[in-house]
Amino acid sequence: MLGICYYPEHWAESQWAQDAKEMRELRLTYVRIAEFAWSRLEPTAGNYTFEWLDRAIDTLAAEGLKVIMCTPTATPPRWLVEQYPDMLAVDVNTGLVRGFGSRRHYDFSSEDYRREAMRISAVLAERYGTHPAIVGWQTDNELACHDTTPSASDSALAAFQRWCEARYGSIETLNEAWGNVFWSMEYPSFDSIDVPYFAVTEANPSHSLAFRRFSSDQVIKFHDEMVDIIRQHAPGRFVTHNFIPMSDTQTDNYALARNLDFASFDNYPLGRTDLFFAGADTAQFKRYMRTGHPDFSSYYFDQTRGLCQQNFWIMEQQPGPVNWAVHNPRPEPGMIALWSWVAFAHGADTVCYFRWRQAAFAQEQMHAGLKRVDNSPSAAYPEVQQVKAELDKLNIELNDPLHYRVAMVSTTTNQWVSEIEQQGQSYHHEKVEFEYYHALRLLGLNVAFVSPDHSLQDFDLVVVPTMPIISDTFIANCKATNATVVFGPRSGAKTEEFQYPRNLGPGKLQSLMPIKVLSVETLREDISETLHFEGETFHSNRWREELGVEENTEVMAQYENGKPAVVRHNNLVYVATLGCVDFTKSLLGKLAAEQGITTFILPEDVRTAERGDYRFLFNYAGEPVRIDGFEDKEFIVGSNELSAYGYAITKR
Amino acid sequence: MLGICYYPEHWAESQWAQDAKEMRELRLTYVRIAEFAWSRLEPTAGNYTFEWLDRAIDTLAAEGLKVIMCTPTATPPRWLVEQYPDMLAVDVNTGLVRGFGSRRHYDFSSEDYRREAMRISAVLAERYGTHPAIVGWQTDNELACHDTTPSASDSALAAFQRWCEARYGSIETLNEAWGNVFWSMEYPSFDSIDVPYFAVTEANPSHSLAFRRFSSDQVIKFHDEMVDIIRQHAPGRFVTHNFIPMSDTQTDNYALARNLDFASFDNYPLGRTDLFFAGADTAQFKRYMRTGHPDFSSYYFDQTRGLCQQNFWIMEQQPGPVNWAVHNPRPEPGMIALWSWVAFAHGADTVCYFRWRQAAFAQEQMHAGLKRVDNSPSAAYPEVQQVKAELDKLNIELNDPLHYRVAMVSTTTNQWVSEIEQQGQSYHHEKVEFEYYHALRLLGLNVAFVSPDHSLQDFDLVVVPTMPIISDTFIANCKATNATVVFGPRSGAKTEEFQYPRNLGPGKLQSLMPIKVLSVETLREDISETLHFEGETFHSNRWREELGVEENTEVMAQYENGKPAVVRHNNLVYVATLGCVDFTKSLLGKLAAEQGITTFILPEDVRTAERGDYRFLFNYAGEPVRIDGFEDKEFIVGSNELSAYGYAITKR
Amino acid sequence: MLGICYYPEHWAESQWAQDAKEMRELRLTYVRIAEFAWSRLEPTAGNYTFEWLDRAIDTLAAEGLKVIMCTPTATPPRWLVEQYPDMLAVDVNTGLVRGFGSRRHYDFSSEDYRREAMRISAVLAERYGTHPAIVGWQTDNELACHDTTPSASDSALAAFQRWCEARYGSIETLNEAWGNVFWSMEYPSFDSIDVPYFAVTEANPSHSLAFRRFSSDQVIKFHDEMVDIIRQHAPGRFVTHNFIPMSDTQTDNYALARNLDFASFDNYPLGRTDLFFAGADTAQFKRYMRTGHPDFSSYYFDQTRGLCQQNFWIMEQQPGPVNWAVHNPRPEPGMIALWSWVAFAHGADTVCYFRWRQAAFAQEQMHAGLKRVDNSPSAAYPEVQQVKAELDKLNIELNDPLHYRVAMVSTTTNQWVSEIEQQGQSYHHEKVEFEYYHALRLLGLNVAFVSPDHSLQDFDLVVVPTMPIISDTFIANCKATNATVVFGPRSGAKTEEFQYPRNLGPGKLQSLMPIKVLSVETLREDISETLHFEGETFHSNRWREELGVEENTEVMAQYENGKPAVVRHNNLVYVATLGCVDFTKSLLGKLAAEQGITTFILPEDVRTAERGDYRFLFNYAGEPVRIDGFEDKEFIVGSNELSAYGYAITKR
Ligand SMILES: [Zn+2]
Ligand SMILES: [Zn+2]
Ligand SMILES: [Zn+2]
Structure with a gap:
């Protein structure tokens, strides 16, 4: 089904009825509203003015449209900031207060803000929870966007100290866990713990990881309470959140999604391509600047589907040029329709476009809508009509749930590890994961993202691009599957508390494979060595591990010096180096074929x-x-x- | 005529007489003094020590030299900062106080500093206003240099709130004008308004524009008061200011110049070329590193002339290598003379060199003078002698005022618009304007810079490189002229308060041309598409608008897909894209020829x-x-x- | 001899005996301990817990190992920071307090910290000064690392004001010395002096230089007091410090080393090569990424030897990949042995490896050791065995002290000058010095580094890559030698207080050579002009001086325009430009040959x-x-x- 994001408060009330009529004529099903409307719903403390929203909902409902209501907590009003100045976060790089004047100006650790956010959520949920036109709820908006997960505020520090106390029990345990003896960094008490910023040189990585875990937990706690409030007052309505990629949130999106009915995603292929491929040369960059990289939308769609292991929604679909990337090209003709169908193909049940009509003011006035500022239809409009007509020819829900034979295991903890201890500037967690995904997609394979806690028994090929910190549950899941499980380098390289495993890398994986990582080197982005695999020569680059293996271990690929670069033991494959896409595709293609998984040979695009x-x-x-x-x-x-x-x- | 910048306080008094004698022998007419001398004129509060300055003026006058006196307000002394710590500005990027220790350490919004600056100006003007040797005054020095227009101080914030109150009347009007409903950014009162910095993500562009207008107004208010004081005490003396380019001042230089007799400019071609062409490759960079770009001096000269629509002065002319650019090459032999003549050719009445003798200490000791530190003449010295001899052969004043047939309309507001909302990182306002100017100069055309308030009736070709915000006055000026008026992209793209025009771009221009901007895309610097014009193929790049035109509109150039890229209606031409210089030159050459303006075919340099x-x-x-x-x-x-x-x- | 860095506090006490036994078996002589152990030696204020250290020393001594004891002052414990929050430094770029959580979190100007650091040093020295197993002491660790020399704290400011008072006597003298009249920067009193940061634009270079001199003095004062304390309690034991390069310390390492028995160096060839050659293209970068640049270790070894004019120690030798560079490749096989021998060849008496076993936790867990985390020997282990076996074949001490015929004069003051007033972004002091050194090494010459105070009489060729500020002592040393003395550009370009010499550059050198620097230009890194020398054409680049010479001066090389670029007068050679390595090698080769110094023609690597x-x-x-x-x-x-x-x- 299709939907739309609509902001009645941005337009004259006299226009609402026509808008609603046209939405129905476009055969949209859903309308998302009220996302940023707090200052209009409560213009001064406790003074609620819901009447306009009532009328807006009624106007939409009169055309048969189903409404998704949002909690407006991403944009607290100015008067609230004046009442509780401590609700603002503190930038962890500059130490400056992150002020009012845009959005997301709140600290997840502020008790005052948490209480106020839950209050407005409760008031809204009470009023609209059982409204017949309202079929579901969206919490907040793009939680953690604009790097808002971490904060160096006093509130955050105090909460972090209590979090540490709860996790470690005694300060001696914490000092031991973090190895604080190293540079006399031992803390005498929980109250003496700092945020891991503003030190003379790099902070202890264990300290940094703890703070990331804490910060993620704060987002989740905030969100869980909001979900509970909505559920309490809105029986039978779905609750979802419009996620941005886990690589951007610094939050464990799996845990954040735990209490939702399904996850939603805000899909901006061109903006993301512009940022992700900023280093590309002219020809490479131009190639996908108006289409987005062919694997870039589905990469996030498959991730989103993995959060709840449920079909998902696109809550915001880019409908034309946007305003926020470094460069903002126009999508090629047909791309709005194509992107929509990519979403459905990968498990979307609904695609909502952002936004009905381009805003005429403020920060996003250069962001396209389905309609232009003068209410004329934009280029995307007929493409939406086309998608709806085509959707009518299929019955997508009937065949769900989906089942894929290939899985990719992703975690946010392991992104944190490689961000905290990059070791080589050319190692980018999100690029490493994307390269594996890209290779699988070039082979025509559908990919299920799963968390390490998820059983691997249903899959035939499991790819773990990197997992420095491995849980016992995951080891058990590996033992319980017959799938071929492929590990990228760095896997098992750290303990739970970010120490070096005493038995060397790959740490806990040694319980499954008799190998040891003897040394690690990182190379500059532009430098590569060679990799021998199946009689062909490929590239080994960026991150290269020296392996110690037992004599009977199968060596699948070798370094330039003949030493093992990829080894196999039973159904486990360990790839000790990053490589070029050709190599990754060849390796995964071979392993898929061995498992009887059909791959495709398709044109490159x-x-x-x-x-x-x-x-x-x-x-x-x-x-x-x-x-x-x-x-x-x-x-x-x-x-x-x-x-x-x-x-x-x-x-x- | 020729002049010199001289700092008697930097040299032993015993040397003054010889310096003055040599200035006369070099046949200089003017000497500018006292610019940074506050700490020597008032070593402690209220303790004035003008006697040395009296003697310095007398020494110069004794050789027949005419003196330009400066207010020393660009360098308040340390004791004043101690007395009024609030006089310091606050950096809008870092939040740090911008301290004492260099120059321009004051906040235009500080009431204390304003009062003190006017006091010292009045004391000076009273003492020297009618001194027979003093023929004119320079206010302050390079106002707004070093990014000193904006400040995030408490003083600036309070003044901004009052400025908003005066402009908008009610907070509801302001919230409406800025579209603050967008992200619940509505302000409950003028006292709750912030500076548009330090927010979590980008500030509302309307808010940012208002703050720039306010900041510009503060500079102008400060300066106007100083001009008034001088005029009151110095009857019959000219008052000028030594401007830096409007692109650097964040101030409306037209308004700043309003009360002056004429505008002056500080001309540093090599330093500016070094910065402007920092991205150029080796050959391109080397080509002009010792000459400056051929259009780079005249570009600023023509702008300066436009400020008062009067012939202008060069108050500081680079005499050799300087100290402040990223690299500081030596001018090619003859360039000091050439630059001087370029200034006279473009309307200068006087060229003053900076400085008489290279300073032996402090920040600018690597900045050349006409004389070296050891008092030997530098390479520039004989070139100045040559210019003076040549000047004697012409009588430049007789033929003034100048009249040009081609005008370029520039405004600082529109620079602000594209800085606040760049939309594509490759869009640089000053490069766009310079490209149009460069094309006109390649055609051998003289260019008059005018503000949008200036009548266009005297011109035959008017170029508006970009003007997102168009005033009604400018529309009327367009209607009243028979000139061909060429608009670059983005023109009319915003309302007065930085909203998107409800009738789409080019907004108010639609009253003159039946076109609409349907969408906009921005491309990375290195990427281009094609442009078809007059049977030839050129480049379209960076900023590309899709036009909706009526059937009878003349299409002068087309995009790669055949859609209109340049259209004409009556005497108006709208260019919907940025393009390569070859295209701009071809288009303007054709339009000039149609108006009977003679163009030249000259060697490239x-x-x-x-x-x-x-x-x-x-x-x-x-x-x-x-x-x-x-x-x-x-x-x-x-x-x-x-x-x-x-x-x-x-x-x- | 060989040694090792060992941290018993990082390992279970049960492992110590085996570690000591294996160290003896590896035939190591020295073990350095206790460097970062403050929090274990004094877990709370005044509560000393030396027993574990006693046992560790006894364990090592039992195997015949000799111990180097360290003062643990680089890592003050958390409780001390809580007791004296003012002990933390303030970042001179951001104004932020440089907090606890890593190392070197102290301000050299904090009286509280100084007293506490001397207290713990005294306590340690009293307890262990005459311990028979302890043969020497290391002060602190890598003083000034992580840019910790300068601080913008209140303590630093107050100390700087007093330092100025002591240096200049009266504020008038200071204002005159700094040329503060320039921009009315005159200070009314010593109490009004600021740190030279946070001004609106660049600070007065004289002010900046004074602050660097002060900051360096503070480090030296801190260190000298510590050395005195150790000497008082540890008779007959040597005292050394493990230096990092002078280019990184912002401290006069010559003065810092003055009271030591000998200087030590921490040698990390790959990390330093990675940083120094960050701008190199792929092939250049790859060439030395696993060996380090061939001159890069010896460059620092020769400098270290010059600090005390004594054979030196390598206190920390990289044993494999490290963790702290931008990229961290693995050394090529054999490099650990090769680097060790380079150290011995250049005058090391002992090479200690860092560290015995790779740490399993905290910031440096990716830094290799001689043993891996699982106690298996790393790739370096057999190379150390090899070096020891080879050492046995030589008797290196017998032939000392060394004597070299070629000297290079280096000073930190002159690095400061070019950092404070770079004038061209392509001028990098450390690259200029390295290029001269590199040229000498390509010629196969051994190079003695000396301070300007050192007699030049023992040398035949003296190279002064740059010396803007020249002391009278140095002029006297030049007069007293028959060596050929080669000066690079900028020499003599500044007075003692960072003013421009009134007689022009090369200032005081004019008492030895009849030349004047008439003008200076700087060029972008990628641009060069030509240089004619001995009938061949070379490159002149980056920094180019125009010379005025008397007719009888010998011109050795000429610019593209025929003007003098290298001149000779008596035994002095002045090189007025930077040039390519080929030129520098040719010039120095010719001058060496003229002095009868044998040079070598060797393969490039x-x-x-x-x-x-x-x-x-x-x-x-x-x-x-x-x-x-x-x-x-x-x-x-x-x-x-x-x-x-x-x-x-x-x-x-
Ligand atoms: Zn390859
Ligand atoms: Zn072109
Ligand atoms: Zn060369």
């Missing part, structure tokens, strides 16, 4: 995905392309001759 | 200008060059065979 | 050094190489056919 009875084909290239092997398929949408930026849907 | 009865030719290349078509001219200086870094002056 | 009766050859290339001219030598180690990363030692 074509991707495929399956959902239920359907197989989807997407062409990110600016030229038409013919896909071999699909001649005999029954096409619901398109054909095996894909147009430029075109797609096709066939029965499997 | 040669420039021409006209003033009164004279035409000037300048060769920025290191090789001699022969200029075709000037064989029969009567040359006052040089000939049609220009030497390396040479120039010639001919009767028109 | 081979270096030679002599010590006593021995000559050493080192091959930094990955291929074997045969050295011509050594066929008949008596080789103690290796032969004239060097293996990849190999070395040889021959009788001279």
Whole structure:
């Protein structure tokens, strides 16, 4: 189904009815509202003015639209900041208070703000919880966006000290766990613990990891309380949150999503491509600047689906040029439709576009909408009509839930480890994970993201791009599966408290594989050595581990000096180096084939995905392309001759 | 005429007489003094010690030199800072107090400093206002240099709140004007308004624009009061200010110059070239590193002339290597003379060199003077002698005022708009404006800079590189002219309060042209698309607007997809994209020709200008060059065979 | 001899005995301990717990190992920070307190910290000063590392004001010395002086230089007091300090070393190469990333030897990949041995490796040791065994002290000058000095570093890469020597108080050479002009001075315009420009030959050094190489056919 983000408070009330009528005519199902409206719902302390919102909801409901209500806590009003100045966070890089004047100006550790946020959530939930037009709720908005998870405020510090006390019990245990003896960093008491910023040189990584865990927990605690309040007053309504990527949140999104009905994602392929590929040369950069990288939307869609292991929503879909990236190109014609279908192909149940009409003021006035500021339809409008018409030809829900044979295990803790201790500037956790994902997608494979706590028994191939800190549960999950499990370098390289394993890397993995990491080197981004695999030569780069292996270990690939670079023991494969995409694709292709998983040979810019009875084909290239092997398929949408930026849907 | 900047307080009094004698022998007319001398004029509060200055003036006057006196307010003494610590500004990026120890350490919003600055100005003006040797006054020095216009101090905040109250009347009007409803940013009262810095993410652009307008107003208010004081006590003396480029001041230089007799400029071609072309490759960078870019001095000269629509002064002319750029090369031999003549050709009445003798101490000891530290003449000295000899052959004042057929409309507000909302990192306001200017100069055209309030009736070709915010006055000026008016992209893209026009871009321009901007995209610096114009192919890049035009609109150039990129309606031309210099030159050349304006085909590094009865030719290349078509001219200086870094002056 | 850094407090006491036994078996002589152990030696104020350290020393002594004891003052414990919050320094860039949580969190100007640091030093020295196993002491650790010399604290400011009072006597003298009249920067009293940071634009360079001198003096004063305390209680024991390069300390290492028995150095060739060559292209960077630049270790070794004009120690030798550079590659096989021998060849008496066993926790857990975390020997272990076996074949001490014919004069003051007034971004003091050193080493010459106070009479060729501020002592030393003395550009360019010499550059050098620097230009890194020398063409770049010379001056090299670039007068040579390495090598080669100094023609990656009766050859290339001219030598180690990363030692 399709939906829209709408801000009635931004427009004259006289326009609402026409807007609602046009939404119905566009055959939208859902409308999300009230996200940033706190200053209009409570203009002064305790003075609630819900009447306009009542009328807005009624206007939408009159056209049969279903409403998603939001808690407005991402944008506390000015009067609240004046009442509780301590609600503001403190920047961990500059020590400056992060002030009012934009959004997300609150500290997750502020007791005052927490209480006020829950109060307004409760008031809203009480008033609208059982409103017949309201079918679901969104909590806050893009939690943790703008690096708001960590704070160096007094509130955060006090809460961190209590968190440490709860985790470690005694200060001696903490000092031991962090290895504080190293530089006489031993704390005499929990009250003497600092935030891990503003030290003379780098902080103890164990300290930094503890603070990240704490900060993540604060976001989750804040959010869980809000979910509880909504559930209490809004029986039978779904509760979701519009996530940004876990790599941006500094929060364990799996845990954050735990109490939700499903996860939602805000999808901005061009902005994300612009930032992620900032280092690309002209030709590379231009290639995807108006389409987004072919794997970049699905990468986040598959992650979002993994949060609740449920089909998900796109709560905000980019409808044209945006305002916030470094450069903001126009999507190629057809991309809005293509992106929408990529979302459905990867498990979306609903795609909502952001936003109905482009705002005429403030920070996002250069952000496109389905309608322009003058209410004329933008380029995206007919593409939405097209998607709706095509959706009618399929019945996507019938075939759910999805089942994939390939899984990727991701965790935020392990991103933190490599951010805290990068060791080589060329090691970027999110690029490492993306490279593995990209290789799997080039092979035409669907990928299920799972947390380490998730059983691996349903899968045939499991990829762990990196997992420095491995839990006992995950070891047990590995033991219990027959899947081939592939580990990237750094796996098992740290203990739970960010120490070096006394038995060397890969630490706990040694209980499954008889190997040891003898030394590690990191290389500059532009430098590579060679890797021998299956008679071909590939590249080893960035992070390279020297392995000690027992004689009977199978060596799958070797370094330039003949020493083992990829080894296999039983169903486990350990990759001791980062490599080029060609290598990763070759390795995973071989392992997939051994497990009887069908891979595809597709043109470079074509991707495929399956959902239920359907197989989807997407062409990110600016030229038409013919896909071999699909001649005999029954096409619901398109054909095996894909147009430029075109797609096709066939029965499997 | 020629002049010099002199700091008697930097040298032993025993040397003054010889210096003055040599200045006379060099046939200088003017000497500027006392600019930074506050600590010597008032060593402790209220203890004035003018006697040395009296003697210095007398010494200069005894040689027939005319003196320009300065208010010393750019360098308040230490004791004043101790008395009024609140006079210091606060850095808007770091929140740190901008302390004593260099210069410009004051906040334009400090009431204490304003009062003290006016006091010292009045004391000076009273004492020296009618001194026969003093012919004119310079206010302060390079106002707003070192990013001193904005401040995040308490004084600035309080003044900003009052400024908002005066501008908007009610807080509801302000909230509406800024669109503060967007993220619940509504202010309950004027006292709750913040400076637009230190927020969690970007501030509301309307808020930012208001703060820039306010900050500019504070500079102007400060300066106007000082001008009034001088005029009160110094009847018949001119008052000027030595401006730095408007792109650096964050102040509306047109308004700042309003009460002056004429504007002056401090001209440092090498330093500015070093900074402006920092991204250039080796060959490009080396080409102009010792000459300055051929259009770089005149670009600022023409701007300075536009401030008062009067001939101007160069108050400081670079005489050799300086100290403050990233790299500080030596000018090529002859450049001091060439730059001086470029100034005269573009409307300077006087060129003063900075400084008489290189300082032997403090921050600028690596800044060349006409004389070296040991009092030997530097390389510039004979070049100044040469300029004076050549000046004697012309009578430049007789033919003034100048009249140009081509105008460029510039405003600081529109620079602010594109700085506040860059939208694409490749969009640089000052580069866009410079590219249009550069194209006009390659065509050999003289360019008058005008503010939007200036009548356009005297011109035949008017170029508006960009003007997001268009005033009604400017619309009226456009209607009243028969000139061809060329608008660059972004024109009319914003309302007066930095909102998106409800009728889309180009906003108010739609009253003159039936076009609409349907969407905007920005591209990375290194990426371009194609532009078809007059049967040739050019480049479209950085900022690209999609136009909706009526059927009968003339399309002058088209995008790669055939859609309109440049359109014409009556005498108005709208350029919807940035392009390469070749395109801009071709377009403006065609439009000039249509208006019967003669253009020139000159070697790439040669420039021409006209003033009164004279035409000037300048060769920025290191090789001699022969200029075709000037064989029969009567040359006052040089000939049609220009030497390396040479120039010639001919009767028109 | 060989030694090791050991941290018994990081390991279970049960492991100590085995560690000591293995150290003896590896035939190590020295063990350095207690460096960062304050929190274990005094867990709460005044509560000393030395018993564990007693036992650790006894365990080591039982195996015949000799102990170097350290004062633990680089890492004050948390309780001390709570007791004296003013002991923390303030960052001169951000104004933020530099907090607890890593190391070096103290302000050299804090009276409280100074007293406490001396107290713990005295307590330690009293307890262990005459312990028979303890043969020497190390003060603190890497003083000034992490930019800890300067501080903007209240303590530092107050101490600076008193330092100024002592240096200048009256505020008038100070104002005159600094040229504060320049921008009315005159201070009314010593109490009004600021730190030279946080001003609106650049501070007065004289002010900045004074603050650097002060800051350096504070480090020295702190250190001298500590040395005195140790000497008082530890008769007959040597006292040393483990220096980092003078370019990093912002301290006059010559003065800092004055009271030591000898200087030690912490040698990390790969990390330093990674940082120093960060701008290199792929091939250049890769070439030395696993060997370090061939001149990069010896460059610092020779400097360290120069501090006390004594043979030195390597107190910490990199034993494998480290953790702190931007990228951390693995040393090539054999490099640990090669680096050790380079140290001995350049005058080391002892090489200690850092550290015995890789730490399993905290900031440096990715830093290799001789043993891995699991106690297995790392790749360095057998290389240490090899070095010890080879050492047994030589008797290095017998032939000391060393004597070199070539000297390089270095000072930290002159680094400060070029950092404070860079004038061209391409001028890097440490690169300029290194280029001269590199050229000398390519010629196979051993280089003695000396301070300007050191007699030059023993040398035949003296190189002064740059010396803006020249002392009278140095002028006298130049007069007293028959050596050829080569001055690089900027020499004599400043007075003692950082003013421009009234007689122009090279200032005081004019008493020795009849030349004047008429102007200076700086060029961007990638731009060069030509230099004519001995009939060949070389490159002149970055810093170029125009010279005025008397007619009879010998011009050795000329600029592209024929003007003098290198001149000679008597035994003095003045090089007025920076140039390419080929030029510097050619010039120095010619001058060495004229003095009868034998130079070598060696393969590009081979270096030679002599010590006593021995000559050493080192091959930094990955291929074997045969050295011509050594066929008949008596080789103690290796032969004239060097293996990849190999070395040889021959009788001279
Ligand atoms: Zn490859
Ligand atoms: Zn072009
Ligand atoms: Zn060269």
